[in-house]
Amino acid sequence: MKKIFRLLVELLVIVLLALLTLPAGLLAQQKTKTPKVGFCLDDYNAERWHHDRDIFVSKVKELGGEVVVEVAYSETEAQIKQIRKMVEEGVQVIVIVPSDGNALTAVIAEAKKKGVKIIAYDRMIMQANIDYYISYDSEMVGELMATYMVKQKPNGAYAILSGPDSDTNAGMYRNGQLRVLQPHIDKGNIQLVYDDKVGEWTEMDAMIQVNEFLDQYTGKLDVVLAANDGLASGVIMALNDNGRAGTALVSGQDAELTACKLIYKGEQAMTIYKPVNKLATEAAILAVQLANGQPVKAKMRSISNGNKKVASLLFAPIAIDRHNMAATVLKDYKIAEHDLMK
Numbered sequence: 001m002k003k004i005f006r007l008l009v010e011l012l013v014i015v016l017l018a019l020l021t022l023p024a025g026l027l028a029q030q031k032t033k034t035p036k037v038g039f040c041l042d043d044y045n046a047e048r049w050h051h052d053r054d055i056f057v058s059k060v061k062e063l064g065g066e067v068v069v070e071v072a073y074s075e076t077e078a079q080i081k082q083i084r085k086m087v088e089e090g091v092q093v094i095v096i097v098p099s100d101g102n103a104l105t106a107v108i109a110e111a112k113k114k115g116v117k118i119i120a121y122d123r124m125i126m127q128a129n130i131d132y133y134i135s136y137d138s139e140m141v142g143e144l145m146a147t148y149m150v151k152q153k154p155n156g157a158y159a160i161l162s163g164p165d166s167d168t169n170a171g172m173y174r175n176g177q178l179r180v181l182q183p184h185i186d187k188g189n190i191q192l193v194y195d196d197k198v199g200e201w202t203e204m205d206a207m208i209q210v211n212e213f214l215d216q217y218t219g220k221l222d223v224v225l226a227a228n229d230g231l232a233s234g235v236i237m238a239l240n241d242n243g244r245a246g247t248a249l250v251s252g253q254d255a256e257l258t259a260c261k262l263i264y265k266g267e268q269a270m271t272i273y274k275p276v277n278k279l280a281t282e283a284a285i286l287a288v289q290l291a292n293g294q295p296v297k298a299k300m301r302s303i304s305n306g307n308k309k310v311a312s313l314l315f316a317p318i319a320i321d322r323h324n325m326a327a328t329v330l331k332d333y334k335i336a337e338h339d340l341m342k
Contacts, residue, residue: 035065035291037284038086038094042123043074045201046230048254049097051276052122056095059284065291074200076100076166080107086116092291093117095283101168102126105307117290121283124168126305131290133303133312134283136274138169142176142225144319145251148270149223150184152249156222159194159248161210161235163201163227170197173227173253193217198231206234207241214242221248228252229259229271236267255320255329263322264340270321273329278315286313 037060041049057067068086072079076099084107086094094116098104101123108118108128118130125133149158160177163170184190194213198205206226214221221244226232232252239245249269252259262268282298289296300311320329326337 035060035063035093035288036068036089036091037065037287037291038068038070038083038091040079040082040086040094040096041069041071042079042097042099043201044071045074046228046254047256048276052097052280055277055280056284059281060288063284063288065288072099074099076103080104083107083111087111087114091116093119093287095119095121095287096125097121098123098125098168100166102166104128119283119287119290120305120310122169122279124303124305124310126168127307128305129307130305130310132286132296132300133305133310134279134286135169135312135314136279136317137314138172139176139179141169141253141272141274141317142173142178143180144176144272144317145173145225145253145270146177146180148319148321149225149249149251150180150190152269153222154184155189157191157193157220159210159213159221159224160192160196161194161206161224161226161231162197163231164197164199167201170227177225193219193221201228201230203230203234203237206231207237208234210235210238211241214238214244224248224250226251229254229256229268232259232268232271233262236262257335260325260329260335261340263320263325264337270319273318273320274315275318275332277332282313
């Protein structure tokens, strides 16, 4: 019995000595695992998404993390497969720009069972057990568009061209627009002569739909509230095709370079600027904090996605026209005013 006891003591001493002689670097490595984050994008159909990706990746790396990037090219099934792939690859947090904000409930439930945290980026993911939502205030986007136009055209015929149902922001933009317009509609000052949505966020969809509308509508059109700059370009082409160039004020969103040029030429009235640097940087910080198991420091609001109250970080967008573009968009992107006239 004493012999067995002595052997056990000797074995314990050997194990302790082995642990004490492990390299310090190895022990540190075991304690500080590199945070691994997934960034799952919908598409590159607007130039801003390249900026979102680059800024997000750069910030995560700066914070000591690793990033896996996937792009679904507006294919929901492809995005579902990409999310599953990221989970298999061991990401701790997935930041998602949903291709369809109503179709990811099941795959997110799968990811959550594996302990993966989910952040909805720019667009809310409905009916899903997500952890956070980070975006610009979408209803405020619509309010800013409508407020700008009512100030310019307090009376007249208005049209609304919204984004697709697959983008949960599209309805929020319209809600914000109508919140401002409805009192003027009720008074009879504004007539809403067209209110429809595109199937996809494309210039071509917008051009075709507005052309079809103008084939039937022969009255005056004073304002078109286009939900983003791509749709605004399509609207402007349709107006030109129908001999109505410059007859209607057209809104947009995203402050794309093409839109900024159209604003300087007087073909587009305004756009909504949502500084990508702020959004992507804060999303990267949040993702790394979650991956490291650190407390989230940002002040959040609660917004329902139909399944739960989601902790949400929302920023205020900015209405942009020719008068304030130089101090905002051009300054941030280091673009000279004369370059817009090329």
